[in-house]
Amino acid sequence: MKIVVCVKQVPDTKGGVKFKPDGTLDRAAMLAIMNPDDKAGLEAALRMKDEDPENTTVTVVTMGLPKADEVLREALAMGADEGLLITDRVLGGADTWATSSTIAGALKNMEYDLIITGRQAIDGDTAQVGPQISEHLDIPVISYAEDIKVDRAAKTVTVKRQFDDRYHILTAKMPCLVTALSELNEPRYMTPGGIFDAFQKEVTVWGRDKLDVADENIGKNGSPTVIAKASDKVAKGKGEVVTPDSPAEAVNYIVGKLTEKHVI
């Protein structure tokens, strides 16, 4: 089984968010990590490989600056087999449409049974790229996976999909795409030896010429999204803790607050 995992190098928001004057993220100025949902997706793929290592390959794909090579090395150190970096100046400034078109353009030239992406990236928070890739490739998508089970004989994937206050159990035929939640699992650590091996491996680098995608769908010019304004998230004010003496008093307090804010 051939599994492709799409990962993104994202700024580590714990270190603070920095913007360029045009409102896009200043990625070079921030510490970078593998997006947590993507890491859970990678872990899910590696667990499938653990079950049948001889017949499973895990290829990790990322799109970004040459520096994004780091997340591929990390994925290789965790146990992935191959890495592919999609990088080209003409791809810069892509929104979700251009990003998904570009990644799909690479996937069209690859073999896969299952594509796993993270639900969403902690920098953009759109949750659009995974499902958009499936549309470009015309394959089924199951998003928000809490659990993934593969039936290799039947060539199907059964996913427990998070949905508001309940979940759905959905089965799709492979090839298909699944978007993973970070709640899916606890990703493994790299191993020290795995890190050194990862830097010995060849990472494939594809530029624009290797991608099966139209020029009007790539980069800043191929991005319909226009950022009006970007800002750091506003810190929440301190909460208020009250300790009413009785349930009745608690109800009165809450109703009073809701009335005060014109909620009811």
Add this chain to the structure above:
Amino acid sequence: MDFQLSKEHQMARDLFREFAEKEVKPLAIEVDEKHEFPRETVTKMQKYGFMGIPIPKEYGGQGCDPLTYAMCVEELAKVCGTTAVIVSAHTSLCCDPIMTYGTEEQKQKYLVPLAKGEKLGAFGLTEPGAGTDAQGVQTKAVLTEDGKEWILNGSKCFITNGKEADVYIIIAYTDIVEDKRGRKQKKFSAFIVEKDTPGFTFGTKENKMGICGSSTYELIFQDCHIPAENLLGARGKGFAVAMHTLDGGRIGIAAQALGIAEGALDRTIEYVKERKQFGRAIAAFQNTQFQLANMATQCEAAKLLVYQAADAKATKSYYGVEAAKAKLFAAETAMDVTTKCVQLFGGYGYIREYEVERMMRDAKITEIYEGTSEVQRMVISGALLK
């Protein structure tokens, strides 16, 4: 000369740091308070290859260099001195001598499971009457007449990983020879001893000032029969085995000391920014600023010495002087820095939950075990004056 870590080393450091923060730090206070060996952590470290970092892959290790190993011990020590010394004693004092002096059979039988972390290792040289003075060793090994076994008698004290280990490197004297002046001299040999060997038992568990979760025990050998093939290295060459082992071990302990100092400094930097006296954070006072500057400089100097010693182990056949300098300076830095950190914390520094108190207690042993600071000075000056 390149003072930049390679990308591989940087990523390895990030790995060790993340592991230490997530898996080791939350348990550090409890491990210290309860004097409890962190077995679960050791199992996790085994899973991720931390128990055989500098051992070649063909022997079950990770195939990394001594610098990667030293950084692992350093990062663990930043949050828990106990966990750091478990890895250090296992790797430097048990895996390394088998790797260096072991036969292929010994490597396959003992080193492979040790480097995979399936077994834990320890090393026994020190005795009640023999610490710095190795000639005081009373533990004796006698070869049986048929030459098939050694019979070991004696005891070892202050043994790290004592009761938790599975494989022990034990130094005993096997011969007494006369030198040119007619003085009797003991000739030592090294042995690989397995736990549960009949005649091998444990004595007192030491109640220590620091590294309280580390299992420090007395080992007792009473007519303990060891297969002849468990002699490690040549007969009579055990002193060289022990000294070589300790040269490597000192890099591990130096890394532990460095980590303890850095860990205490990190916490102190956070604390002085929050702690207010006379209406402002104590970080605003020049005394605090100058103390922090001194401590950061000491830590950086210690780090350069430790990394240089680790590099020397990778590239030189003899690295004893580099290791001695690293251990001497890092251990004294650890003691000095942690003491000053406690002082900057004031009354809170004396309270257990603030952790710098534990780090100060943990730091002290780095000036003592695997060669006291005085021994390191002897090694360094010996090389200067020869």
